[in-house]
Structures are given as structure tokens and as C-alpha cells.
Amino acid sequence: METLQHRFVEFIPEVLDEGILYITMEYRTAVHMCVCGCGNEVITPFSPTDWHLRFYGDSVSIYPSIGSWSFKCRSHYWITRNRIEHAESWNDREVQQGRDADKMNKKSFYDEKSQEPKFEKPGTKLNRKTKKWSLKSFFSFLGFK
Structure with a gap:
């Protein structure tokens, strides 16, 4: 798969179509079928410490990259202006380092947030x-x- 078409929805449908990135702003989440074709649903919540969505009017980007490390396929890719940009797979050590960094970023963000004057x-x-x-x-x- 080389592209995803974005679709803004109020609710994520029970059955997802391949090639569609469903975006619900109310629930701050995007969902799509894994771009490798394995059939897994990929969920990307939007928050200051998770994924971010950029809307360009005719296309969208989600960053950072999407790493499906808990799936058998272990797909890793970027969604940039509706295009899929495949990235290198990570080994187990890199995955763990990424997860540890995510935990530290979340802790740091929320600790600082609670300290704001x-x-x-x-x-x-x-x-x-x-x-x-x-x-x-x-x-x-x-x-x-």
C-alpha cells in the first residue's frame, strides 16, 4: 500500500476499509488497517505525548512514525500527506528503548504540567x-x- 485516504468521522466504524485512515477529532484518535495487509487495526491516539495530526486541507500527516511492534508483522512507517513512507524495522532492543523514552516523555510532560504556576x-x-x-x-x- 502506498497511500491512505483520510476520512473524518464522528465514530470509528466497526468494520474498517483498507486504505482508509479514519479520524475522529471528538475522541482524538485515528484508526486504520495496518498498511502491510496483515489485517490488524492500528490505533493512534492524539495527545501531547502520543501522536500528532497535521491537516493540510487535501491530505494529512501523522507523526511520529507508527511502529506496530506488538503485531507479528512489526510494520514501521510514516503517514506523510496521505502517503505511506516505509521505515526500517526495529530490533527488540530498539523497541524497548523507544518504549522507555515514551514513558520518560510522558512522565516529564505530566510532572511539569502539574508544576505549572x-x-x-x-x-x-x-x-x-x-x-x-x-x-x-x-x-x-x-x-x-
């Missing part, structure tokens, strides 16, 4: 018990008096 604009009041802005505070935050 919470800034308040002067003159606004956040009700600390309910963590809600009053309507007056909200409009003040937007610059209205």
Missing part, C-alpha cells in the same frame, strides 16, 4: 473554594470594567 490577572478574583470565576471577575479578566 497558576497566574491570576490583577483585579480578578477566583473563588478558591469552588475554583470558579464570578461573572464580574470574568469580564474584568477580559478587560471590561
